[in-house]
Amino acid sequence: MTKASASQDISPAQCPRPFVTVDLVIFTLREGQLQVLLMQRAVPPFEGMWALPGGYVRPDEDESLDGAAARILGSKTAVATPYIEQLQGFGNARRDPRGWTATFAYFALIASEQLALQSGANAEDVAWHPVETRPVLAFDHDLILRTGLERLRGKVEYTILPAHLLPAKFTLPDLQSVYEQILDRRLDKSAFRKKMADAGLLEPVPGEMRHASNRPSQLYRIRSDATPFLGRTI
């Protein structure tokens, strides 16, 4: 029985390696619109164009891919606890003119109250752009952004992902409005509330209400033990 030379065991040192990056699609809700965080590139290639925030994976510094994503998120925004998940990998010989690159794209949602961008030398090059009126993006970042949008819209139907676009405490009418913005259609109030109640992923904050010049509304928060899934997957 010959066990020699499985192809995965060519000596790694001989093998040219692709560049490995992490890119982030960070969504928020501002001014009633879904917006995405973009950076203006300072150097070639694509100098002056807008791109998703990202950076090289640094083996000497990053403990894991998730760690690299958290480092990059923290360097652009001052957000402590966003919702973040891996989106998809993109890698080929053409996406970066400097050579073969592979990127792990991540998908993050942050609340508009947490919007403070990281102060620093380059803060002015970081900006929120409405998704609908976004500029042309560098590299294949428009593809990555569209993939993130699909993930967001696809998951809205059966998760409470949109709750992460709101402050920690929010009302059900707030939340319904977020769903309506992302799905771009009106939802029935009664059905929406029944669905949320059945899912059991939210809990009322005892005694806390939001007051306006009308009937006050109950504040809710995401249950700490909640998985983000609705419906039969519970």
Place this chain on the structure above:
Amino acid sequence: MTKASASQDISPAQCPRPFVTVDLVIFTLREGQLQVLLMQRAVPPFEGMWALPGGYVRPDEDESLDGAAARILGSKTAVATPYIEQLQGFGNARRDPRGWTATFAYFALIASEQLALQSGANAEDVAWHPVETRPVLAFDHDLILRTGLERLRGKVEYTILPAHLLPAKFTLPDLQSVYEQILDRRLDKSAFRKKMADAGLLEPVPGEMRHASNRPSQLYRIRSDATPFLGRTI
């Protein structure tokens, strides 16, 4: 306005790069069981242990990540047109004792009739193992396999993924049986057939029936223009 030194533009050449691999979780259905393709490692680390098929991404040879996955799939099996999709990335400093590695895991389904493994010097080191009785795996491959299983089970409910575990032509009772094996529960025949009919992703093969010592059953195939999704996502 200072646009210098965006962190993603540290000169790539200065940056140590992780190893980049592609690993495959390849499922099939044999002997009424869900099975996964494994290879026995010929060299350290984890010499002699079983692992998922995989290999380094080769910038000089692979056009893209998908291309690398297809190359590796083709080198282990003689399968022409499997179902394959990207599963998830895994990367950290600890998963391979040789250093920081990142892998793009892929998920493939092939029909048992296409099972011919690639003949070659190492063919005897490639083998199908029932998922339930699999050996302990090298690296973090058990985590990757479990992630693949979750993807399979999670997608069964609303896709025709299981059809890719069958030959090109199959009967509805065949297909229902696959669903039942993966979900590990009985399904109602009437409801199952209605759901498949409504989805419109299958088409009968005109005039072709499977004969046995009972009423013959209609053969179906996946519609060539079909996306694999059922239900409201259509």
Place this chain on the structure above:
DNA sequence: GCAATAGTGTCTTTGAGACAGTATTGA
């Protein structure tokens, strides 16, 4: 005819949406 499996029809249950109703606040 009989066993065996393919395929269909019908009833019931469940959940979502439509929509109208009631409740509670500030002004």
Place this chain on the structure above:
DNA sequence: TCAATACTGTCTCAAAGACACTATTGC
């Protein structure tokens, strides 16, 4: 009292499951 918004109850409709029924073959 009124405007405004929060919240609830009820009706309808459609999809899904339970289950019994019919259909077609080999023997």
